[in-house]
Ligand SMILES: NC(=O)C1=CN([C@@H]2O[C@H](COP(=O)(O)OP(=O)(O)OC[C@H]3O[C@@H](n4cnc5c(N)ncnc54)[C@H](O)[C@@H]3O)[C@@H](O)[C@H]2O)C=CC1
């Protein structure tokens with residue numbers, strides 16, 4: 001695979017590239033604001049062709065009919081090929097997300113490979129169980145795939161958040177139609193050929209791209225799509241869940257977050273400040289589990305603000321292709337305008353700007369300075385809502401109970417964390433935080449073995465860990481007569 005592959009304006013359907021009936025749409029490079037190429041613009045007809053290819057591949061059992069061990073071997077090969085093609089995948093991810101290349105190489109590509117490796121092992125353990133009943137019958141359960149899964153992924157971690165759906169879906173024997181975010185189709189375009197090279201039968205993975213919401217809607221409503229796995233905004237997640245619910249299709253929805261990071265006065269402040277900064281600048285803040293809401297115990301409040309004021313401006317910001325870059329551009333002009341508006345509104349409402357607070361003009365890219373805002377009104381949108389940019393809001397608290405109440409005061413519940421040296425407090429507060437994942441004295445440390453997912457407005461279901469398989473399987477019970485009495489209706 002070439003290390004600098006170019007975008008294609010076609011769709012991967014049934015194991016081959018096919019022209020999109022509506023041609024292509026422009027994909028921008030966030031570091032320069034220029035068009036880097038075109039991806040295929042799928043019509044309803046193309047979506048239908050992709051779903052039909054996936055459905056045919058499901059019903060003829062070319063994938064679900066393989067043993068778990070055979071599927072596992074192919075998934076392991078996929079993981080190996082992803083690692084072998086690290087440079088091409090990392091370059092693709094870096095160029096269309098604006099993601100710093102070093103992070104793409106050490107976080108995104110290995111993270112995606114890990115998903116296939118991990119679920120390759122679980123593909124061999126799709127066991128049911130024998131049930132002890134008083135029936136004159138042999139009763140057992142089977143875990144079966146749903147059929148065609150629609151995997152809808154977002155722009156911020158295109159590879160990882162595609163792999164976190166595709167790997168468990170495929171491990172369980174489903175076939176897939178994948179729709180990446182319109183802004184970031186590049187790495188997904190490399191996956192189809194990797195899958196084929198690994199031996200995944202044609203039609204088991206299909207890719208449709210498109211510039212708007214329609215492609216996603218067509219997938220969710222298609223009669224041959226049996227289940228949906230979605231990551232994105234809470235607004236769209238609600239729509240997807242509503243539509244799929246009406247059609248009685250299971251949905252896994254990993255949605256927005258607004259994580260609170262609690263700093264207690266007993267924390268080791270030097271380490272805590274490093275954690276605080278990486279928690280809100282990681283992936284330029286475009287991380288659903290970003291620690292963007294800092295709550296600091298009053299005795300160290302001004303001290304923490306002072307340290308942040310001195311340190312945050314020094315985090316390397318710039319061209320994502322430079323190996324030293326930590327903060328790249330935001331994904332699009334629209335995303336930057338959203339961040340800018342939320343910061344400007346907070347400042348108009350009385351927020352104190354500790355550092356940053358404005359866009360950075362550089363190479364025509366969508367850069368925004370890492371920003372720390374203090375003393376915001378409790379009802380400021382920047383406090384209540386997901387910002388998805390390199391922005392930290394800081395509020396003081398006095399007691400542990402007040403900190404927990406503030407942390408739990410938004411409808412979201414994806415991640416939360418605390419910085420403390422008190423072991424009892426660490427466990428006590430972890431239990432009280434309303435979130436799917438809690439970090440203590442660290443942030444954003446994730447592994448494919450550890451599930452994550454939301455509470456409340458942050459969604460349903462879990463990705464990673466064995467828990468992820470729940471979204472991609474259903475249980476069937478089989479009851480087989482072992483004596484004549486069992487064939488009598490109602491016999492027990
Ligand atoms: N939880 C997370 O990781 C993410 C959160 N967000 C939040 O959402 C905000 C907006 O970002 P967007 O990219 O506009 O998110 P979005 O929710 O619109 O997009 C996510 C995915 O859903 C697709 N989609 C959009 N409308 C759809 C529909 N009606 N039916 C089915 N699929 C649909 C998109 O094309 C994309 O693939 C961000 O600023 C951030 O706050 C965005 C992306 C990821």
Ligand SMILES: O=C(O)/C=C/C=C(\O)C(=O)O
Pocket residue numbers: 107111156157160161231254286287288289446
């Ligand atoms: O696994 C990672 O490193 C990143 C995961 C990111 C998300 O789940 C998200 O932003 O939605």
